[in-house]
Amino acid sequence: MIITVLYVGSSLLAPLKEAEREIERRYALGVRVAAHNLGAALDESAWREVERDLSASEVVFVIHVTDGENAARLMTLLTRFAGQRAVVVINCLPELMRQTRMGRLSFGRAAESDEGVADRRYAGMAKRLVSRVGAWMGEQARAHRAKKRGSHTQYLRYVERLPSLLRLVPNAGRLRDVKNYLYLFCYFLQPTPNNIRSMLLYALKHYVDDVRLSRTEIELPPPETLPAVAIYHPDAPQLFETFESYRTWHEKRARKLNGATLKPEQTIGLLLMRPQIISETRGHYDGLIRAIEDEGLAVLPAISTFIDTRESCEKFFVVQSPSRVQSLKSKVQSPE
Numbered sequence: 001m002i003i004t005v006l007y008v009g010s011s012l013l014a015p016l017k018e019a020e021r022e023i024e025r026r027y028a029l030g031v032r033v034a035a036h037n038l039g040a041a042l043d044e045s046a047w048r049e050v051e052r053d054l055s056a057s058e059v060v061f062v063i064h065v066t067d068g069e070n071a072a073r074l075m076t077l078l079t080r081f082a083g084q085r086a087v088v089v090i091n092c093l094p095e096l097m098r099q100t101r102m103g104r105l106s107f108g109r110a111a112e113s114d115e116g117v118a119d120r121r122y123a124g125m126a127k128r129l130v131s132r133v134g135a136w137m138g139e140q141a142r143a144h145r146a147k148k149r150g151s152h153t154q155y156l157r158y159v160e161r162l163p164s165l166l167r168l169v170p171n172a173g174r175l176r177d178v179k180n181y182l183y184l185f186c187y188f189l190q191p192t193p194n195n196i197r198s199m200l201l202y203a204l205k206h207y208v209d210d211v212r213l214s215r216t217e218i219e220l221p222p223p224e225t226l227p228a229v230a231i232y233h234p235d236a237p238q239l240f241e242t243f244e245s246y247r248t249w250h251e252k253r254a255r256k257l258n259g260a261t262l263k264p265e266q267t268i269g270l271l272l273m274r275p276q277i278i279s280e281t282r283g284h285y286d287g288l289i290r291a292i293e294d295e296g297l298a299v300l301p302a303i304s305t306f307i308d309t310r311e312s313c314e315k316f317f318v319v320q321s322p323s324r325v326q327s328l329k330s331k332v333q334s335p336e
Contacts, residue, residue: 001029001030001031001032001058001204001208001210001212002031002032002033002034002053002056002057002058003031003032003033003034003057003058003059003060003061003200003203003204004034004035004036004050004053004054004057004059004060004061005033005034005035005036005060005061005063006036006038006050006060006061006062006063006065006074007035007036007037007038007061007062007063007064007065008037008038008039008063008064008065008066008067009037009039009064009275010276010281011191011273011275011276011279011281012035012063012191012196012275012279013035013037013281014279014280014281015191015192015193015196015197015279015280015281016033016035016196016200017033017035018193018196018197019033019193019196019197019200020032020033022197023197023200023201027216027218029204029210029212029213029216030212031200031204033200034053034057036049036050036053038065038067038070038074039067041067041069041070042070047073050074050077051077054077054078054081055081057081057085058085058086058204058207058208058210059085059086059088059200059203059204059207059208060078060085060086060087060088061088061089061090061199061203062074062078062087062088062089062090062092062096062099063089063090063091063092063188064090064091064092065092065093065096066092066093068093071092071093071095071096072095074096075095075096075099078099079099082101085101085207086101086102086103086203086206086207086208087099087100087101087102088100088102088181088184088203089107090184090185090188100181102177102180102181102206102207103176103177103180103206103207104177105177105178105180105181162182162185162186162189165182166179166182166183166186169182180202180206180207183202183223184199184202184203186223187199187202187223189223190223190224190225190226190278191275191278191279192224192226192278192279192280193279193280194221194224195223195224196279198220198221198223201218201219201220202220204218205218205220226239226278227239227241228274228305229241229274229302229303229304229305229311229312229315229316230302230303231243231246231300231301231302231303231316232272232277232282232285232301232302232303233246233249233250233289233299233301234282234285234286234289234290235253236249239277239303243300243315243316246300247262250262250298254298259293259298260293260296260297260298261298262298262300263298266296266297266298267297267298267299267300268292268297268298268299268300269299269300269301269302269316269317270285270288270289270299270300270301270302271302271303271304271309271312271313272285272301272302272303272304273303273304274303274304274305277303285301289301300316300317302315302316302317
């Protein structure tokens with residue numbers, strides 16, 4: 001069984017491959033994850049590989065693809081290999097979003113006329129919520145470019161509403177597919193290794209007709225939830241949602257290791273990208289934090305969602321005067 005994932009970014013490949021290994025270890029289903037990064041233009045050889053994988057895939061995920069040239073070529077391939085496979089498109093250009101096909105759900109097709117009024121209402125609620133979250137992601141990017149203020153409050157409200165919305169959507173007919181899309185969306189919004197594995201398994205269980213799946217009891221836990229803004233440290237057992245909780249942990253650790261305390265004049269602030277932290281593709285961050293500490297300095301590493309980092313800065317760095325840090329380094333990137 002092949003799952004093809006076409007994505008943009010540096011945080012998805014590692015959890016996808018970990019999910020492939022863990023699914024095989026637990027269930028021995030013969031699943032292969034074919035991952036293709038569309039963050040830049042592909043040469044003809046790479047597109048031929050994409051075409052081969054799409055032609056043989058049972059499930060296709062398309063995530064974060066917003067480049068017009070790549071999207072146009074991908075749409076041609078998705079149309080050619082439509083068949084009976086499920087295509088799950090998340091946070092992409094509108095033309096790509098309309099390629100979503102899951103059972104009786106198609107974002108490119110009008111609602112079926114035989115749906116009841118209540119069914120149409122629930123389906124509309126579900127689709128509008130997904131559309132609003134995706135639109136908000138784009139608004140954050142536009143606000144950042146225009147130097148307008150953004151906030152995580154709206155994002156958090158949508159994330160918190162999704163699980164409760166799922167309980168309202170009936171498990172029948174085309175609404176079942178709407179509900180399934182929302183479940184996949186919930187897993188994607190919190191891309192921990194466990195959630196990425198569950199996202200793949202959920203799609204296989206609901207949209208692939210294979211005797212190996214029907215004979216296997218697949219565990220699908222609810223989506224894990226982690227804070228949108230927080231403080232991270234590689235030695236800590238969890239993320240810290242307040243500066244005070246981080247300071248309590250950090251000062252105890254500093255006394256034990258004879259390390260630097262969080263005095264502003266000896267503290268370096270780091271702004272880290274949240275997807276890399278929660279997907280556990282964070283080795284470069286860990287190395288940087290330890291290197292700074294080896295120089296006799298303290299580190300205040302905050303994570304932020306999407307592009308606008310002002311909420312993290314205000315919450316953890318400049319809530320008081322003077323600032324809590326001597327220097328701030330923003331958006332440390334991982335190698336592709």
